[in-house]
Amino acid sequence: MNSIRVSQIGVGYWGPNLLRNFVSSPSFSVKAVADKSQERRNLVAKLYPSIELHGDADKLIDDPEVDAVVISTPVATHYELAIRAIQAGKHVLVEKPMATSVDEVEHIAREADAKKVIAMVGHTFLFNQAVRFVKGLIENGDLGEIRYIYSQRLNLGRIRNDVDALWNLAPHDISIIQYWLDDAEPEAVSRVGVDYIQEGIDDVVFLRVSYPNKVLAHIHVSWLDPHKVRKITIVGSKKMVVYDDMAENKVAIFDKGIDPLAVLGQDMDYDNPGALEFNHRSGDVVMPRVPWQEPLKVEIEHFADCIHGKVECLTGATHASRVVGILGQGQ
Secondary structure, three states: OOOEEEEEEOOOOOHHHHHHHHHHOOOEEEEEEEOOOHHHHHHHHHHOOOOEEEOOOHHHHHOOOOOEEEEOOOHHHHHHHHHHHHHOOOEEEEEOOOOOOHHHHHHHHHHHHHHOOOEEEEOHHHHOHHHHHHHHHHHOOOOOOEEEEEEEEEEEOOOOOOOOHHHHHHHHHHHHHHHHOOOOOOOEEEEEEEOOOEOOEOOEEEEEEEEOOOEEEEEEEEOEEEEEEEEEEEEEOOOEEEEEOOOOOOEEEEEEEEEEEEEOOOOOOOOOOOOEEEEEEEEEEEOOOOOOOOHHHHHHHHHHHHHOOOOOOOOOHHHHHHHHHHHHHOO
16 A cells, blocks of 8 residues: 655644654655744754754645645644645645644634544544553443543643644543543633733633533643642542653552442431442452553554544544544633
8 A cells, every 4th residue: 555645734742743753654655744943844854854844834735746734833824724724635644733723724624524534633642552541441331421531631831822732732631521521512611810910811721511410521721830730539439549740650450439328227326317328349459550652653653544444533524523622611
């Protein structure tokens, strides 16, 4: 099978990681890179001298020899570039989030359907083996009924001025939670955020998402925190699990919970007739071995499989729309 000819727009903060994986992938051949910065183009020229370089995206998008376009640019540009590439007949992989509104994501989806091309968003954590392992625990019923989920994505530094901490950091956690909950439709979304460093750009945000069946998700993001934390906790009726991306053992399963035993009869408890008696379980903590693969490498091979029609896109427009919708409600 011939390799897919791909070009990339943007080699800023995350772009070099994408480019490295596309260059090393047996499924793709990288034809060109576009970036407005001469310094970034010089970096690409030094690392990959055979790749064509452009100062803007026009030639890259219009090139009939290019099958797919990777978009790794500021969030505000995602929609326009994606639409232009799709209308030129290219498959697109867009860094997260896919766009800045549900309407924009849905327009991307319609154009992709019309042109019969793949539109995929780069929610890389869905290709993390630890995240997928937790998904298996949920699907197998090992955790019981999901009660609530809370996440922390915190750090001190890399303050953005194009988006706030919610749009910068929360797409990761929202995407993971939506994946674990089978892209459930939230019932309500609320947000509290504060701008300390730059007026109008929140440095810390607390987002609450309510799902059907009393499932509650709480997301805390901040680039103004003394701790570097990348952690999500799930509390289930049978067991609880912690996914910690900073830990050596990224998944810890806690056999802990509270179970009702029986309703006490009136003659057994005169002060509180009909009271429930509870069993507090506190069993083993299991840290399973989860084999490591670079998630970005897995994501890129998934993109190739989608282009070849082998699989349904895991992070296509439906998933992208859910994530952007939650972000938008948290404005």
